[in-house]
Amino acid sequence: MTIFSVLETMLMSFFQSLGMYLPNLIGGLIILIIGIILSKIVQRLVMTMLRFFKVGDVLRSTNVAKDTDVKIWSDILSQVIGWAVVILFLIPASEIWGLTKISDVLRQLLFYIPSVIVAVIIAFIGLMLANLAANVVKHGIKAVDKKSASTVAELARYSILFFTVLIVLDQLGVARDLIRILFTGIVVMLSLAGGLAFGLGGKDLAKEILEQLRKRI
Numbered sequence: 422m423t424i425f426s427v428l429e430t431m432l433m434s435f436f437q438s439l440g441m442y443l444p445n446l447i448g449g450l451i452i453l454i455i456g457i458i459l460s461k462i463v464q465r466l467v468m469t470m471l472r473f474f475k476v477g478d479v480l481r482s483t484n485v486a487k488d489t490d491v492k493i494w495s496d497i498l499s500q501v502i503g504w505a506v507v508i509l510f511l512i513p514a515s516e517i518w519g520l521t522k523i524s525d526v527l528r529q530l531l532f533y534i535p536s537v538i539v540a541v542i543i544a545f546i547g548l549m550l551a552n553l554a555a556n557v558v559k560h561g562i563k564a565v566d567k568k569s570a571s572t573v574a575e576l577a578r579y580s581i582l583f584f585t586v587l588i589v590l591d592q593l594g595v596a597r598d599l600i601r602i603l604f605t606g607i608v609v610m611l612s613l614a615g616g617l618a619f620g621l622g623g624k625d626l627a628k629e630i631l632e633q634l635r636k637r638i
Contacts, residue, residue: 449514456510460503467499494545501541505534540592547585551578 508531515524559574587603 445517445519449517452510452514452517453507456507456514459510460506463506464499464503467502468495471495494541494548498538498541498545501534501537505531505538508534536592536594540589543592544585544589547581547588551581551585554578554581 508527512524512527512531515521515527555574555578558577559571591601
């Protein structure tokens, strides 16, 4: 057998395998293209629904969120939902292409996307509550002490943001045990700090009450 006959056999085998695989390749590409087109439609639908319910106008009118905040979080939510649609169509496409390992990974990723959507919503709500708490505290304390109003407002804002980050990480399943330990430690620290502050600050008052009680007895 000469080298030309060997090359001819290899090329015939290659083109035969390619011809058999070509319908699967084209079918998978068609499914993927349909998924990409639908993802764009779903993204526009999500943005239209947010504009229809005037979520941004309500948040802006109450000074809870700025224009940039509403736009950023709306884009994030629409992008996540759009990628979920793409992955939904990419799974059968990878099955047609014979990429079973990739399809298994994509299924796990698809099941994880709802947690990501919930985490985005929680983060947005946490940001709104942080801004709302900062505004309420700032205007409430401003009448009493203008100097400390901004400091206390920022403290309230970042406290809520910190706990929001913990909730988001827990929703995403990132280091849940570490987050629970950290949350428990913060609660214990605040309890001890409050107890010590009340005990030291109210020492004279407690002494006076006990002295009056002793005199009555």
